[in-house]
Amino acid sequence: MTLLLVLMGAVFVGLNTGVAYVAIGTKVVPIITGVILCLVFVIAVRLLHRAAWLAFLAFAPALFVLVGSVQFAPEAALERRGVRQEVAIVDVEVTGKRHAFTLQGADGRLDEPLVYQGSNPSYQVGDRLAVLTDPDGKVEVEAADRVDSSGMLGMLILGWVGWTFIALLAGWRGHVRRRKGRFDDW
Structure with missing residues (x-):
């Protein structure tokens, strides 16, 4: 057993x-x-x-x-399949403890925001960072250093x-x- x-x-x-x-x-x-x-x-x-x-x-x-x-x-x-992009945070939308950061890369705004759940995010408008995006659009955008x-x-x-x-x-x-x-x- x-x-x-x-x-x-x-x-x-x-x-x-x-x-x-x-x-x-x-x-x-x-x-x-x-x-x-x-x-x-x-x-x-x-x-x-x-x-x-x-x-x-x-x-x-x-x-x-x-x-x-x-x-x-x-x-x-x-x-495995994520695309690394250098982006800047241009805007943030806060709903409760959910922070949705609007990202802009070299070729324009990204369709999907970088989402942070919780209080006191380590990101601010104007910050530059590297993110990984899923070309299939199934996985949320994530900061490259957090993957x-x-x-x-x-x-x-x-x-x-x-x-x-x-x-x-x-x-x-x-x-x-x-x-x-x-x-x-x-």
Whole structure:
């Protein structure tokens, strides 16, 4: 059962990363599937190994798996096929905590804005920066120095390693408890 749990974690990591690649340009679909797959893994740890505290601990690597799998696809796409452009920020439209910066390159304004979610953006009107744009228009414009698919891949692998460790720990715990004749839930 422990090996099946380890394999299930690996399949879930690959499956959600694949969903993110197929649904590139929208983050809602891989987030929803990722949350469902992460919850299934956590519930499987709880049901198969009767370890509520290990199931609770499985949420931490699940966060790494979720963020890594959702962010890896668009960043890898920008690194692979993105077009690097030197632009200037000419205008900003602020709606709540969403900042949409209008960009102008050497050959005119870009159709898509650079979006920053949060307060206190590090960009201001008049700043010059390098951005990566997707020629297919599926991935949002991103500042070139913030695109890091290897970091997202590392996060994804770290989450999978965490899940593997928890699955092995739960299996070892279950084995020891069965040898001692203890079959209670905690």
